Each structure stands twice: as C-alpha cells, then as structure tokens.
Amino acid sequence: SGSATLMATSDTEEALEVADRILVMRNHSLHMAEDGHGSLTDRIDKVEGEETAGDPR
Secondary structure, three states, X not given: OOOOOOOOOOOHHHHXXXXXXXXXXXXXXXXXXXXXXXXXXXXXXXXXXXXXXXXXX
C-alpha cells in the first residue's frame, strides 16, 4: 500500500501480534529475524547472542 508503521518494543509477544517483519536492534545495528525453522523467539535470542558474544559487559 506504500505506507509503513514502525513500532519499537522490547516485548517479543507484542511484536509477534502486530508485525509483518521483525528486526532486532543491538549496538546501533539492525538484524533481520529471518524466516526459517524454529520459533521466532529462539531466532531473536540467537541474533542477540551473536551481538553480545565478546561484549565485556
């Protein structure tokens, strides 16, 4: 339709209810929670884990 809505949330369940696409923002970068096998929550956790690997925090 030529329009888009951006929603920012830290609540995965809320994102699953309203989103067509989900991106994870971590350290000023966006990462696609790509379609595939397994739950979306597991894929988001994987992206966040990759971003924090080696993070001294």
